Amino acid sequence: MKIGFVTQWYPPEPVFVPGELARELGVRGHRVRVLTGYPNYPEGRIYPGYRQRWRTSHTGGENVTVRRVPVYPSHDSSPLGRTANFASFAATSALFAPGYLTGADALYVYHPPATAFAAAAVARLARRVPLVLHVQDMWPESVTASTMSPGGGAGRMIERALSATMRRLYRSATAIAVISPSMAELVVARGADPGRVRVVLNWTDERLFRPVPATASARAALGHRGRCTVMFAGNMGPFQRIETAIRAAYAARDRVDLVLVGSGTEEQRARRLATELGAGNVRFLGRRRPEEMADLYAAADYQLVCLRDLPGLRGTVPSKLQAALACGAPVLVSAAGDAARLVESTGVGLVCPPEDPTALAARLVEAAALPPAARTALRHRAREVYRERMSLRVGADQIEDLLTKSAVPSAGRSGPATARRLLGGGGRPAPDREGPERETGTRPR
Numbered sequence: 001m002k003i004g005f006v007t008q009w010y011p012p013e014p015v016f017v018p019g020e021l022a023r024e025l026g027v028r029g030h031r032v033r034v035l036t037g038y039p040n041y042p043e044g045r046i047y048p049g050y051r052q053r054w055r056t057s058h059t060g061g062e063n064v065t066v067r068r069v070p071v072y073p074s075h076d077s078s079p080l081g082r083t084a085n086f087a088s089f090a091a092t093s094a095l096f097a098p099g100y101l102t103g104a105d106a107l108y109v110y111h112p113p114a115t116a117f118a119a120a121a122v123a124r125l126a127r128r129v130p131l132v133l134h135v136q137d138m139w140p141e142s143v144t145a146s147t148m149s150p151g152g153g154a155g156r157m158i159e160r161a162l163s164a165t166m167r168r169l170y171r172s173a174t175a176i177a178v179i180s181p182s183m184a185e186l187v188v189a190r191g192a193d194p195g196r197v198r199v200v201l202n203w204t205d206e207r208l209f210r211p212v213p214a215t216a217s218a219r220a221a222l223g224h225r226g227r228c229t230v231m232f233a234g235n236m237g238p239f240q241r242i243e244t245a246i247r248a249a250y251a252a253r254d255r256v257d258l259v260l261v262g263s264g265t266e267e268q269r270a271r272r273l274a275t276e277l278g279a280g281n282v283r284f285l286g287r288r289r290p291e292e293m294a295d296l297y298a299a300a301d302y303q304l305v306c307l308r309d310l311p312g313l314r315g316t317v318p319s320k321l322q323a324a325l326a327c328g329a330p331v332l333v334s335a336a337g338d339a340a341r342l343v344e345s346t347g348v349g350l351v352c353p354p355e356d357p358t359a360l361a362a363r364l365v366e367a368a369a370l371p372p373a374a375r376t377a378l379r380h381r382a383r384e385v386y387r388e389r390m391s392l393r394v395g396a397d398q399i400e401d402l403l404t405k406s407a408v409p410s411a412g413r414s415g416p417a418t419a420r421r422l423l424g425g426g427g428r429p430a431p432d433r434e435g436p437e438r439e440t441g442t443r444p445r
Helices: 016-027 079-100 114-126 152-172 181-189 216-222 242-251 267-277 290-299 319-326 338-346 357-369 372-390 392-407 416-423
Strands: 002-006 031-037 056-061 064-069 106-111 131-135 175-178 197-199 228-233 256-261 282-286 302-306 331-334 349-352
Touching: 002 016, 002 079, 002 114, 016 031, 016 056, 016 064, 016 106, 016 392, 031 079, 064 079, 079 114, 106 114, 106 392, 114 131, 114 152, 131 152, 131 392, 175 181, 175 392, 181 197, 181 338, 216 282, 216 290, 228 242, 228 290, 228 319, 228 357, 242 256, 242 267, 242 282, 242 302, 242 331, 242 357, 256 357, 267 282, 290 319, 302 319, 319 331, 319 338, 319 372, 331 338, 331 357, 338 349, 338 372, 349 357, 372 392
Parallel strands: 002 031, 002 106, 031 064, 106 131, 131 175, 175 197, 228 256, 228 302, 256 282, 302 331, 331 349
Antiparallel strands: 056 064
């Protein structure tokens, strides 16, 4: 099958889902054409070794061709910069889509941003190619709750416009893959045909994130002092509310060390808070190469997942959760919704309400008190859950099934009734062969 991929984010950017999916589908014999931008996330600068040109194509693996189009590089807190970044990809990808994606049996669109849909929309004008939309993030909430959106009347206008846009996208897709049960409910409530929606858990880059032995050098890099060490790895942005973790760690300073690996728009504020509190048990390591992360995961005792208490985030499971479980690392989760439910129901860690430093501090103390045998059991369980429910093999099976069914001649081109029949029918989401617990999400914010 010929598959057209449209995604603004693609390796070497640290957005694993579209890159790993394209590679896996290519290995399975499908011919994949990826339309993407020049890598600039998360720093907002074009990566070394890349120079923006109008026609740059390269091989992205077996049966995978990647075409890059120019973008306005930006990923800071500036609303204008971020808007220009999204809009520029919409314009340049739409310009090249008709020629580059011609002949595709099905299109795959990775969302966010919603503007990535522009190229697919143009490609469908000449020939009604079926389209699978892979929703990782709920818009407009992820925009209006961030620094991208102004307040007041202008903010409300943006919210209404984005809400209307998303309703149109959900209705026009042949099939929709979402990353959690709560997200499935939301997209259906906003206009998606429930018979076209399937929950597909995300995966991680399994070549990078895997179980490895803990080494002395990695423990030294974390500043391990022989007591319980909890690591937060990833983006420190407005949705993580990292100050909750710092306050909790300070409250549990006699029992736990907190190590923060990564960066983001809220990093400097977090550093100031740690200094003001005198939290000597909180350390910042800055951004590390992806190749180093498995060793760091192994050197820590637990991985921390934090999310703000926002309705739009309750259907989100951050990508750091998959990475941790793939490495066999138990987790502490300060979040509401599907992320917390998954961890609680599978027994791969401890859970507490979001944005509650007191509750998180109690969980930190509880985690520190677990005996070695209990921690070992948690590590084995974490790896088992990843393999059975979140792995690339499991996720690619389900996306491939959606693409294949959508691309059947007369399917995806014969209207909603045919698509409903192919994707599970009966007005209910098509069954997920991996059981009731779903989720995750890796997407730039």
